[in-house]
Amino acid sequence: xxxxxxxxDVERYFTSRxxxxxxxxxxxxRDSDAAGLPxxxxxxxxxxxxxxxAQIQGARTVLEIxxxxxxxxxWLARALPADGRLITLEYNPKHAEIATRNIARADLDGIVxxxxxxxxxxxxxxxxxNPPPFDLVFIDADKANTPHYVEWALRLSRSGSLIxxxxxxxxxxxxxxxxxxxxTLGTRATIDLIATHPRLTGTALQTxxxxxxxGFALARVLG
Ligand code: SAH
Ligand code: DHB
Ligand code: MG
Numbered sequence: 048x049x050x051x052x053x054x055x056d057v058e059r060y061f062t063s064r065x066x067x068x069x070x071x072x073x074x075x076x077r078d079s080d081a082a083g084l085p086x087x088x089x090x091x092x093x094x095x096x097x098x099x100x101a102q103i104q105g106a107r108t109v110l111e112i113x114x115x116x117x118x119x120x121x122w123l124a125r126a127l128p129a130d131g132r133l134i135t136l137e138y139n140p141k142h143a144e145i146a147t148r149n150i151a152r153a154d155l156d157g158i159v160x161x162x163x164x165x166x167x168x169x170x171x172x173x174x175x176x177n178p179p180p181f182d183l184v185f186i187d188a189d190k191a192n193t194p195h196y197v198e199w200a201l202r203l204s205r206s207g208s209l210i211x212x213x214x215x216x217x218x219x220x221x222x223x224x225x226x227x228x229x230x231t232l233g234t235r236a237t238i239d240l241i242a243t244h245p246r247l248t249g250t251a252l253q254t255x256x257x258x259x260x261x262g263f264a265l266a267r268v269l270g
Pocket of ligand 1: 114136
């Protein structure tokens, strides 16, 4: 792949200049890897983007769906004030355990709460607690359920909240109207929801780099 070499070179350059990690972030990836978690965390430049978006939002509260080893969680939580709150939902108990350790090592256990279980079980419980609206919601779990997660994000947010969705391109599968893949169908339904929902306005961006060809969708919640 002629292109992927240049994508990787550019990514290394941007990462070293703009999204330099530190021992805590490196350790989070190292321990996730050692525990056999899949290497599918956001890249450093993407983590920095999430952090910037949270800062631009002036976020005090973040909801994340899909924790893995807590790598994106750490980037996001570092954007929050000391009395901020980040709730992250993770289906796999092993992932949740690794994430909990990584988050504690990052000294973020005071503001981050990892909740274990299928997100569609955790979200109704969370709503029952009547939490203050989330300023940013990052959706990065099972792609088939993403439209449901967007509906929950709407319910748990406010006018002006930002919803960010990972992996909306997946090598380009998303534009195939004949797809029968449940994940791609979930992503297409998500794009339709953003396009048609009266309380959402959004866009989607393609990305290249070490994770291949993929992309993000962003949606702003309207009054
Ligand atoms: N946001 C992470 C990557 C998440 S990978 C990062 O960038 O660092 C996707 C995660 O979603 C996996 O850990 C997977 O176990 C979790 N997941 C899959 N289905 C889920 C569900 N129904 N509810 C909650 N989490 C789920
Ligand atoms: C996969 C999941 C992700 O969230 C991601 O960013 C990349 C890949 C996957 O399930 O393959
Ligand atoms: Mg992802």
